[in-house]
Amino acid sequence: MEKLKAELKEMIIRDLKLQGVEPADINDDDPLFEEGLGLDSLDAVELVVLIQKHFDVQIEDMDEGREAFA
């Protein structure tokens, strides 16, 4: 689980091209959007595609997606 968390954090920083953020800066329960990491709706859908690609899972519905990310 720790390994998965670390992989996720690295993927978020690398593939969403976050500037000046290190994996250690992200707490496990930090919100991703707005006041948290400052991600927006375009990052949200990019993240869905990234997770599908890297972890070979399907996320079908954005409302479901939003809840999973909230």
Added chain:
Amino acid sequence: MAVTIDQALVLESGFAEPERLVRDLRRADDFIRLAVCAADRVLAATERARPRRIGIFAGTAYGPLETNFSSLATLIDDGEGRISPTLFSHSVYNVAAGYVARLLGIMGPILTVTTYSWPFLIALRQGRQAVEAGMIDQAVVLAVEVYSDLLVDAYCRLFGVSLAPLVPGAAAWLLGRDGDGPRLLSVEVDETPCLPALCLTREDETWQGHGLAAVGERHPLAHVEVLTRGVNDVFETGVEWRLAAGFGRVCIALG
């Protein structure tokens, strides 16, 4: 009222982005960066009109072609349903003008035109018309090209050359009402095919500076660079610029 060219500059790739824009440009490709930085510079030196009174008029021949291919690559490599939404949305041609509006706080008209024939001058004509009609007080007119490796390769094979004259870059002109710069009296485009030529004329004199020869090449930014240099270095009242290429003539009158 006169429409004036208050600033004009050319930006080549390898420029430094202003620190304050770095965070907002995290997803941006070179097509966007060139446009944003050129517009930022051209606006910096002049007093700005209100956000709704400034417009953006961008002309491009090839648009964000490299991102178009990056986006296509994610579709081909990762499979259907997995194209990158960021790359896809950043491969739309008006993405650069949209970024300029957002990052520089411009809320007037934003227009992107795509053509192989004088993209910058078609945008210039529209920007001039909008200022003259009183729709806006300032127009940021942009030319942006980034090309792509695929295009460079195709160019070389099409024309049998080893080096394509396709150098990425951008140019920005700021048009204003009754500003300090030269008056832009008219931009007339005649699309009748003709032999390529370029000169600056004043009364009956004709002047051809070095660098003008570059226009004969198939490089959509070459004429913009020459004209920008003309605005900044060799401006005199009563000058007419005449450009001609295989696809038509343009006459730009300054006063």
Added chain:
Amino acid sequence: MGDNFTAVISGRGILCGAGVGVEAVWQGLCRGRVDCAPVPERLFATGLKFPVFTCPREPFPAAADSWLVDGELRPGTGRTLALALAATVQALDDAGIEAGELRRARLGIAIGTTVGCTFHDEDYFVAWRDGREPDLDPVRNFLGNNVAQGLHRLLGTHGPAMVITNACASSTDAIGLAANWIATGVCDLAVAGGSDELSRVALNGFASLMLTSDAPCRPFDVDRQGLNLGEGAAVMVLESAERLKRRAKAAPGMVRGYGTAADAWHPTAPHPEGRGLVNAIKGAISAAGLDCVPALINGHGTGTRANDQAETHALAQLFDPAAAIYLVSTKGISGHTLGAAGGVEAILTLEALRRGETPGTVGCHTPDPDFLFSPLPEGEKVGLASRIGISQSLAFGGTNSALVLEAF
């Protein structure tokens, strides 16, 4: 613009998933005919099953070949250009203009597109990336398919050519800017509108953005799930009132005003309160110098959560929700035709104004109660109190554009 702004609409041409020609598309709208299905094999192979709206296999009829200066359409003519050509000759026929007259005039061509100017030849791209030297025809076709220049070349005409690539607002802008050309004498006649074919990249792109619906779209409905893509083209012939008078021709209407404004907000999402759209509509109304309120607003109404919310929010800031101003979306019968959408919708707006009535929004059964401005739902049909309407578009990049149209 104001009082001197006289760009008369003398002809209209349209093809989209709802049919070919103004009459067919209008009848489809009145009957609420929804003819969409997963992408047919003849367009491209895809595993995505989202329904789309399509045009005939050969959009340009051989019977119209006499319009072409070369007598026939060359192989390698892109589908977006062929769609645009089909809509253009329809509009010219409707305007009663013949090829000879057209070639003598200074003709402005302003066409909006999104897909029509990109290079999407996957075979070429893959071969090139693998280090091979694929045949250059796809590149030649890419360079030869600029829609506005292509139309001039195919029709043998001359004059200003402009392809507007303002994403989904492109053809609204094309019509507005061409109307300005007519008003300021840049050209005698103008052909203005938009065209877009479907592409595998665009379908996947909208799917990845999670904006596509699995079922026929439901613009403005409380249960809307996204948009359906469609292909299509729509073109208007514009000219001055004087010119039209000289050739003693009746016209269906005119472009009264055009406004456009940036959101300055986000690359893909509209400003939640429709900031730029409010400014665009204000600009169009001020250009039109309207002395009466519009009776009809043909919204962008894609059926996505964000668009429909932003759009109705904007309208509530401008118009009294209790007034007899009807908001509809026509995307339920055409899908979202991207670069052609503004043209398709301007033509349908004018047709409704001309007939003095509008059917409700196909696909909208229960208007979202959160909206501050309510749409006219499917199944209703109302008379219009004036002959003035607005057709509006919102786009990626934060472009918002609006046309004020008047039927004669």
